[in-house]
């Protein structure tokens with residue numbers, strides 16, 4: 001699989017305003033869960049040639065402070081696990 005087609009972009013590059021300054025960015029891959037949670041993943045190739053995944057997560061928190069903090073603790077644990085697993089797979 002060629003990473004650089006003739007136009008200079010990567011095969012997966014979104015090729016719009018998001019791609020610029022030597023950085024290629026894919027279209028957003030969105031995980032949407034009934035207005036309660038949303039995750040957006042973008043594949044990025046920097047000008048230096050390094051590639052990485054960028055993930056933004058948005059989760060509705062409970063109105064009660066205790067429940068919200070419980071959610072945050074759970075989310076932090078899950079994110080740490082997901083990031084660690086992805087990093088290990090990349091070695």
Ligand SMILES: [Zn+2]
Nearest residue numbers: 009013019024
């Ligand atoms: Zn590009």
